[in-house]
Amino acid sequence: MFGASLIAGERVVVLHPVVQRDRLGDILSERIEREHVENVVVAPSPTDDLDPSRPQGSRRAYTLCFPKTYTADLQGAQIEVRGQICRVIGSPRRYTESNVPGPWNLTVDVEHIDG
Structure with missing residues (x-):
């Protein structure tokens, strides 16, 4: 489609919660479905120490660039990146198709907090 790329994507896992409810809306069961997504560009963002009240934190x-073929909504999702479960920050939006000639058009910021 776009020929050989100089950028190599990675596999990430999007974690989708699946909730089954009864007719009154009460939760009957919950589980997580794991969706493997190939060719996601993973770019580390600056790391921060947390405030002084959490000295070990x-x-x-990461900034993740999802391929154009990925169409699911990622707002509020969790994504496993390099073995760490990260939460999606904000509400990711796609770039305008005509402005993105390459295979990626969805940029997603995620974070993982320790401590």
Whole structure:
């Protein structure tokens, strides 16, 4: 489609909660479905130490670029990146198709906090 790329994507796992409810809306069961997504570009973002009240805490953040073929909504999702479960920050939106000639058009910021 776009020829050989100089950028190599990775596999990430999107974690989708699946909740089964009764007719009154009460939760009957919950489970997590794991969706493997190939060719996601993973770019580490700056890491931060947390505030002084959490001296052992640290924050790891990534910017993920999802391929155009991925169409699910990621707001509020969790994504496993390099073995760490990260939460999606905000509400990811796609770039305008005509402005993105390459295979990726959805940028997602995620974070993982330790401590």
